[in-house]
Amino acid sequence: MAAAKSSLKIGQKAPEFELPDQDLKNRKLSDFRGKKTILAFFPAAESSVCTAEMCAIRDSLDELRDYGANVLGISVDGPFVNKAFANNHHLSFPVLSDYGRKVIKKYGIVMKKLASMPDYNAAKRSVFILDEQGKVRYRWVSDNPLVEPNYAEIKEFLKKNNGSSNN
Template sequence: MVLNVGDLAPNFELPDTELKMRTLDEFKGKKIVLSFIVAASSPVCEVELCTFRDSWKEISDMGAQIISISNDGPFANKAFAEKHNFNFPLLGDYTSKTIKEYDILLKDLLHIKDYNAAKRSVFIIMEDGKVGYKWVSEDPLKEPNYEEIKNFLK
């Protein structure tokens, strides 16, 4: 099922870097910048999440929370998060269940059979739980438009 602007965002329950299970519902009441990355510690994902880290205060001041999801496990995510001092949750969707629910599964990454990941994507979930903004890239090397995201939050 394709997830579109105006649709209710699927809830999830995924482990963070401390093995605590986190849900979308726990962040309700504010806008959520939900960033799906291709792979922890990959170069473009590093740039993307460091950009979000460096914009955290500005985004937070606009009443929004950043959450990032990769299909990596919590241990790879923890090493990645600690290396770059991320100030937002990085969750592991190691079964790709949430990635599939958001209809952003990237199959056979790097032409490796069954090496699946998330398409680089950003969803902004509004206070009512509905998708207000959606950006999905077929190109794992393409970064989101950070200014467009901030302008949407304003």
């Protein structure tokens, strides 16, 4: 796994959060315990690479669920933007809004100056897979917002790791 620096390590418990989804329903990470959870952080809704990534996840959703995983998309975009994004691309999983940028700080994945815009901090494109107890079992963090995750690697990880497992 080509992973960049992140304060969150394999084996650590993922920090709890509560964020609004695209329908303004607050979602707590702990609400998803009991199943594996994929946290897919993306920099900006409706940008080309983020759209490709979320659509790739959407297209694999049945397979990911067959491996016992929930999916949460997370960006710093507001919930109204995320709703339009989810509707435009038929995303049938929660797309959460970290508009206060607290979660990306907790997870150590702040990308400073998105598109060279001063003071515009977004999420680094990142994927964390949590086990049923909320511990990080897989992590991939990119410093380059144009690089998509390795979807085959994610599926293979889920396929090989039933229940709680170590990476």
